[in-house]
Amino acid sequence: MANTPENKHDVGSNNKRMSELMKNWKRLSPVAIAYFVIATLKQTAQHSWQALAPLAVVIASKGFNIWWFTLAGTAIIIAVIIVAVLKYLYFRFSMTETSFLIRSGVINKKQLNLAFDRIQNIEIKQPVYFRPFGLSVLTLESAGSSSEEVNLAGIPIGLANTVKSDVIFKQTQLTPVIVNENTDNNLSETSEAPIIEQDLKNLIKHGISNNNIWIFAGLAAPILNQFDKSLNWLITPEIRNTYEQVEALGPAALIGSTIILGLIILGTLMLISVAASILIYYNYKLFRSGGRIFRQNGLLEKQQANMEESKIQRIVIRQSAIGRMVGSFNIIFKQIGFARNAYQSGKNFTVPALDTSGYKYISSLLYSGIDWKHIKTKPINSMYIRRLVLITSLPLLAIAIFVALQTNLYAFLILSLLLPLTPMFIQSHKRYRYALYNEYAIMQSGFIGKSISVFPMYKIQNIRIIQSPGQRRKNLATIKINIAGQTLSMPYIPIKDAYLWRNIILAKIEQSDEPWM
Amino acid sequence: MSEQQIDFTNDDVTLDSLPKAEDVIMKSLSPSYPTILIIVTLLMTAIPVIAITILSLLDAPVLIIHYTSWFYIGAAVFLIIGYFWSHLDAKHRGYAIREQDILYKSGVIWRNVIAVPFNRLQHAELHRGPLERLFKLSSLRLFTAGGLKADMTIPALPEIDAIRIREFVLASASKSA
Numbered sequence: 254m255a256n257t258p259e260n261k262h263d264v265g266s267n268n269k270r271m272s273e274l275m276k277n278w279k280r281l282s283p284v285a286i287a288y289f290v291i292a293t294l295k296q297t298a299q300h301s302w303q304a305l306a307p308l309a310v311v312i313a314s315k316g317f318n319i320w321w322f323t324l325a326g327t328a329i330i331i332a333v334i335i336v337a338v339l340k341y342l343y344f345r346f347s348m349t350e351t352s353f354l355i356r357s358g359v360i361n362k363k364q365l366n367l368a369f370d371r372i373q374n375i376e377i378k379q380p381v382y383f384r385p386f387g388l389s390v391l392t393l394e395s396a397g398s399s400s401e402e403v404n405l406a407g408i409p410i411g412l413a414n415t416v417k418s419d420v421i422f423k424q425t426q427l428t429p430v431i432v433n434e435n436t437d438n439n440l441s442e443t444s445e446a447p448i449i450e451q452d453l454k455n456l457i458k459h460g461i462s463n464n465n466i467w468i469f470a471g472l473a474a475p476i477l478n479q480f481d482k483s484l485n486w487l488i489t490p491e492i493r494n495t496y497e498q499v500e501a502l503g504p505a506a507l508i509g510s511t512i513i514l515g516l517i518i519l520g521t522l523m524l525i526s527v528a529a530s531i532l533i534y535y536n537y538k539l540f541r542s543g544g545r546i547f548r549q550n551g552l553l554e555k556q557q558a559n560m561e562e563s564k565i566q567r568i569v570i571r572q573s574a575i576g577r578m579v580g581s582f583n584i585i586f587k588q589i590g591f592a593r594n595a596y597q598s599g600k601n602f603t604v605p606a607l608d609t610s611g612y613k614y615i616s617s618l619l620y621s622g623i624d625w626k627h628i629k630t631k632p633i634n635s636m637y638i639r640r641l642v643l644i645t646s647l648p649l650l651a652i653a654i655f656v657a658l659q660t661n662l663y664a665f666l667i668l669s670l671l672l673p674l675t676p677m678f679i680q681s682h683k684r685y686r687y688a689l690y691n692e693y694a695i696m697q698s699g700f701i702g703k704s705i706s707v708f709p710m711y712k713i714q715n716i717r718i719i720q721s722p723g724q725r726r727k728n729l730a731t732i733k734i735n736i737a738g739q740t741l742s743m744p745y746i747p748i749k750d751a752y753l754w755r756n757i758i759l760a761k762i763e764q765s766d767e768p769w770m
Numbered sequence: 771m772s773e774q775q776i777d778f779t780n781d782d783v784t785l786d787s788l789p790k791a792e793d794v795i796m797k798s799l800s801p802s803y804p805t806i807l808i809i810v811t812l813l814m815t816a817i818p819v820i821a822i823t824i825l826s827l828l829d830a831p832v833l834i835i836h837y838t839s840w841f842y843i844g845a846a847v848f849l850i851i852g853y854f855w856s857h858l859d860a861k862h863r864g865y866a867i868r869e870q871d872i873l874y875k876s877g878v879i880w881r882n883v884i885a886v887p888f889n890r891l892q893h894a895e896l897h898r899g900p901l902e903r904l905f906k907l908s909s910l911r912l913f914t915a916g917g918l919k920a921d922m923t924i925p926a927l928p929e930i931d932a933i934r935i936r937e938f939v940l941a942s943a944s945k946s947a
Contacts, residue, residue, distance in 0.1 A: 589915065714914040715921050717884040725881070737915045755885060756788040762887040763870040769890065770915065 278345040278356065284386050285344075285407025289337035291380075292404075297333070346405060348416075353393065355403055367393060367403060375417045379410065389413045393420075448618065451537035451606055459534065459583070459606035460527030462576035534605050541618070546586070548602060560602055564588055564770060566737045567708035568619065570612045574701035582607045584615055589737040589770060616707055622691045623707065630686035630695060634729050637685070637745040641678040646671055687743050687750075689757060694734070696741050710758050711765035712736050718751050734758070737770065789868070791885060796864030796875055802905045803926035804860040809901060811852035815845045865924050872912070872939060874922050886922050888942040890914045896932055908932035912939065 339359045347354045353367040376392040383389055383406075391405040391413040405413075451459075499510050535552035547559040569585040576582065586602035604615060617623045649667055656664035677700070684699035689710075697705040717733040724730055730751040733742040819842070826835040834841070858878045866873045871887040892913045902908060908929050911920035927935065 714890045715884055715886045717882060719877075719883075720881045722879060735914070735921070752790070752792045755791050759791060759871055759885055759887055760788055762890060765889075 278347045278354075280345055281341065281405065282386065282388055282407040282409075283341070284383060284388055286334075286337050286341045287382050288380070288390065288406035289340045290333055292406075293333050293336050293340070353403065355405075365403065369420045372420055375420060377410070377413045377417060383407065387411075391416060447538040447540050449537070449539040449604060449607070449611065449615065451534060453531065455581075455606035456530050456534050456537070457527050458579045458581045460530030461523055462573050462579050462581045463526050463530060463605075530605070537605065539604060539615075546602065546619075548604075558602065560586065560588065562619065563768065565602075565619070566712050566739065566769075567706050567741075568616060570616065570705040570707065572699075572702045572704070577702055580608055582609070582612045584612055587736075587739065620693055620707060620709065623693060624690075628688050628690045628695060630688040630697060631746075631750070633682065633685040633687070633743065634727070634745040634747065635682065636723070636727055636729060638675070638678045638682045640723065640745070641681075642671065642675055645674055685743065685745075687746065689754065692761065694754075694758070696734070696743055698743075706741055708736060709767075710761035711767055712769050713758055713762060714769075716755050716758055718748075718755060720748070724748075791868075791871075791873060794866040794868065794873060796866050796873070798864045799860060799924070799926045800905070800907055800928055802907065803863070804856040806901050806905060806907075806926060807856035807859060808853055811849065811856065815849055815852075819845050860926075863925075867935065867938065870942070872922070874924055884922055886912055886914055888939060891939065891943040894936050894939055894943075895920075896936060898929075902926065910936055910939075 336359075340357070343357060343359050343362070345356045351369055353365075353369070353372075355365045355367070357363060357365075372393050375394075378390045378392065379388075380390065387410055388407045389410040391408055393403045393405070499506050532552050534550050537550040538548070540547040540549075541562075544562050545559050546562055565586045566589055567587050569587060571583045571585060572581070584604040584607060586604075588602075607615065613625045617625070646668065649670060653665045653667045656667065681698075681700055684697060684703050686695075686697040688695045692709050692711070693707055694710050694713075695705060695707050697703055714735045714737055716735070719731045719733065720729070721731075724745065728748045729745050730748045731742060731744040732746065732751050732754055733740050735741075822834060822838055822841055825832055826838045829835070855878070862878050862881065863876045864874070870889075871885050873883060873885050875881065875883045892915055894913070895911045897909045897911055898907070899909075902925075905926075906929050907926045909923055909925040910927055910932050912922040912924075914921045924935075
């Protein structure tokens with residue numbers, strides 16, 4: 254890379270430190286061990302809590318022995334610390350003119366070479382325990398593979414800032430991106446009024462309609478299964494007595510009490526979800542300034558995050574099934590390559606609990622020219638339903654024939670499974686809608702809830718048109734649109750529309766000189 | 771939004787004058803491509819056939835040697851279908867290079883056409899497998915930021931063509947970037 258005079262000027266102040274860094278492999282500050290301890294605990298919790306759950310059952314069923322518990326706890330903590338220290342000792346990093354080099358791994362050693370021009374996201378975080386030492390965590394994410402993500406924990410904040418501006422500077426030689434310096438710290442100084450503020454009422458709505466409770470219930474199911482094996486200790490004589498009393502009242506009482514119990518469980522789950530929603534999104538504020546979006550939220554742990562508007566690949570307006578009842582939407586700003594750890598890292602930028610006018614306001618603010626009043630979305634062809642019915646009925650028919658040969662003709666009753674499935678297909682068909690509007694493409698899908706993706710056409714990477722033999726006969730096609738790692742598809746649209754989409758999209762991409770990332 | 775894009779309204783006139791990707795004439799792959807596919811099919815069938823023959827000659831105590839004749843029939847059918855399929859498959863592949871993008875079609879049953887605009891191209895690589903080397907062919911792999919693997923792989927291009935296409939593609943990509 255050519256060293257222009259400006260370049261020297263820009264990097265000059267930190268030239269000494271940079272050149273020192275380039276010479277040799279460096280270790281992180283020892284304080285980073287704390288970071289590794291927390292990271293190890295987090296990882297263990299994420300990956301093995303299902304395995305640990307039975308352990309908890311064993312402890313509970315064997316009776317709670319404080320000495321045994323303390324001993325086990327100490328052993329675990331020591332093990333985690335040893336792992337963290339080893340991770341720290343084996344973690345080294347170095348920098349060349351054009352890339353980052355990271356060596357890590359205790360057993361499986363790996364060396365990562367992350368080129369500056371492939372880094373698409375830089376984030377500097379300062380956990381509480383790093384603050385007194387003036388240290389920070391520098392997170393680098395590349396556009397390519399999700400495994401090429403680097404956390405440099407425990408490097409001086411000054412160096413982190415230097416690296417950040419240096420990398421951004423080196424990138425801007427390649428792509429014209431407006432760089433807004435030190436945006437990480439001046440959030441509270443943003444004088445502009447927030448574009449969105451969420452009050453408690455909305456957050457409660459969000460808590461109720463959030464799909465997370467179903468995810469939570471899904472996660473809880475395997476744990477409950479583990480409990481199943483040694484469930485006997487749970488059934489105390491009192492419970493058994495109550496059950497027998499209810500049973501004596503007759504089947505109606507049994508069913509009724511089961512429903513009530515189910516409602517109680519559901520209610521509890523919802524309460525948890527509402528509490529989580531308030532904890533996370535309390536005092537939610539969304540700002541917009543200098544080509545960036547800022548968000549601020551959280552009750553106990555204050556979160557501040559920002560993202561460059563030009564990095565947004567698409568926005569997803571999402572409404573869950575329950576959200577439909579309370580009229581609540583979320584908007585998610587999708588960036589590149591975050592699909593893998595979207596739920597873990599919280600880097601996905603979510604605007605919770607919007608009503609219809611709220612999502613329309615934000616989407617038209619971000620994408621100027623979007624006018625929801627004039628967007629006319631089209632439905633897909635109904636052959637989609639027929640095809641789904643056919644695809645599901647063939648294996649069902651095969652099973653039915655097979656079973657009928659073994660037993661009797663009643664086996665064909667299996668085909669009645671199609672009765673509940675067909676309305677589901679019809680509903681899914683109804684949710685698919687698509688439209689092009691000015692510079693933007695709008696694609697909607699869903700089942701009971703819906704999810705609408707809106708994106709400028711120039712963000713698209715490639716476009717694919719697929720035709721099955723049946724689609725060819727009916728002049729239909731499926732289009733798949735690829736936006737930086739995420740593929741959106743629209744099945745069973747007229748081939749004429751598919752061609753039109755391809756021609757317009759290609760023209761928009763090829764005429765655009767806007768950077769897509 | 772830049773000046774250029776404002777030209778692009780949803781006007782019918784403009785839409786009709788758009789270059790039509792569906793009208794381009796696709797260039798087919800090297801005529802040796804079916805041969806390569808047939809060789810691959812042969813190798814794929816040869817390995818289990820040889821294994822089974824050896825097992826039955828040795829009178830190995832495995833269940834499958836009781837069905838060797840069925841197995842040979844199956845392999846023969848597979849080869850015959852493979853022979854015709856290879857030609858069909860090759861017939862339905864093709865590519866077209868336009869000024870601003872490249873199109874590639876594939877698929878006998880599910881017809882698939884992918885379009886990659888040059889200014890979304892991340893990198894391009896030439897790949898030569900042992901069979902392709904034998905026929906002096908290369909595959910061209912094009913990567914956008916779409917996914918982890920190549921978005922478009924054009925197999926069996928004559929080496930000179932492949933190099934020329936890659937150079938043209940990369941030159942167009944850097945020009946428009």
